[in-house]
Amino acid sequence: MYHRINHETQSNPLLPGYAFNAYLVAGLTPIIANGPLDFYIDRPEGMKGYILNLTIKGQGRIFEGDQVFICTPGDLLLFPPKSAHYYGRSSDADCWYHRWVYFRPRAYWADWLECHSKVRDIGRLRLGSEALVTEFDRLLLRAMEKDPQSPNKIMDPRFIEACQFITEHLSGELRIDEVARHVRLSPSRLAHLFRQQVGINILRWREEQRVIRAKLLLQTTQESIATIGRVVGYDDQLYFSRVFRKRLGVSPRDFRRKSSEINYPVKELQQVVNWSARNEKAIVSG
Numbered sequence: 070m071y072h073r074i075n076h077e078t079q080s081n082p083l084l085p086g087y088a089f090n091a092y093l094v095a096g097l098t099p100i101i102a103n104g105p106l107d108f109y110i111d112r113p114e115g116m117k118g119y120i121l122n123l124t125i126k127g128q129g130r131i132f133e134g135d136q137v138f139i140c141t142p143g144d145l146l147l148f149p150p151k152s153a154h155y156y157g158r159s160s161d162a163d164c165w166y167h168r169w170v171y172f173r174p175r176a177y178w179a180d181w182l183e184c185h186s187k188v189r190d191i192g193r194l195r196l197g198s199e200a201l202v203t204e205f206d207r208l209l210l211r212a213m214e215k216d217p218q219s220p221n222k223i224m225d226p227r228f229i230e231a232c233q234f235i236t237e238h239l240s241g242e243l244r245i246d247e248v249a250r251h252v253r254l255s256p257s258r259l260a261h262l263f264r265q266q267v268g269i270n271i272l273r274w275r276e277e278q279r280v281i282r283a284k285l286l287l288q289t290t291q292e293s294i295a296t297i298g299r300v301v302g303y304d305d306q307l308y309f310s311r312v313f314r315k316r317l318g319v320s321p322r323d324f325r326r327k328s329s330e331i332n333y334p335v336k337e338l339q340q341v342v343n344w345s346a347r348n349e350k351a352i353v354s355g
């Protein structure tokens with residue numbers, strides 16, 4: 070069966086029309102031949118967030134034509150924002166069960182979400198052992214246990230879009246009016262929305278995201294402190310160090326040294342083509 074995603078309001082994330090206006094939504098889609106979920110998902114414009122998808126039973130068919138491929142148990146897919154979705158049960162199988170988590174990433178997850186093996190921008194990874202499949206399955210179950218449909222986790226989609234826009238331009242000096250224009254709000258309304266949703270103003274939220282990303286880069290790369298400062302939006306190294314110290318109580322140099330002393334697992338962060346089990350743990354712990 071063919072089915073194109075429509076825009077009707079839907080409370081069930083397994084059915085067409087669900088808005089996904091949340092930071093985290095997770096579930097299990099049990100597709101059985103000729104059952105109520107046996108249709109193809111078709112999202113030509115993709116979604117605003119990422120979807121991590123793990124096949125646990127049966128077979129799924131992704132895309133059409135010369136780029137079609139089949140998913141079997143142990144296949145892990147990562148659909149990035151704005152990438153086309155077209156998938157459903159393979160006609161060669163009587164079912165396709167897949168666990169999935171939809172999420173809006175924090176700024177410091179960017180390096181984890183790079184995948185070297187791709188088909189039409191879709192990250193594709195084969196989990197090589199039963200133990201690894203079990204571990205990912207357990208992590209996705211934890212995401213489901215977070216009860217993502219709870220009303221207190223649903224956030225204004227304009228706020229979510231503003232956060233994503235800011236994190237995509239973390240190294241630049243976006244003005245509040247630019248962000249407001251992007252989400253079609255007045256600057257004053259956007260400022261009110263930020264305080265309502267997270268209790269702090271836009272500039273402080275951006276500063277927090279910059280420091281979080283700087284921490285990751287200090288722990289997982291050998292780039293100079295000046296370079297890391299520029300990557301997260303601070304051309305002046307001294308100013309970057311002051312902001313970092315204000316937030317964490319230590320300088321970037323001391324933070325890197327202390328991280329090294331406790332043997333921070335850099336290699337673990339870089340395993341599995343940079344989007345590893347550690348990334349999944351970050352997703353489910355939100």
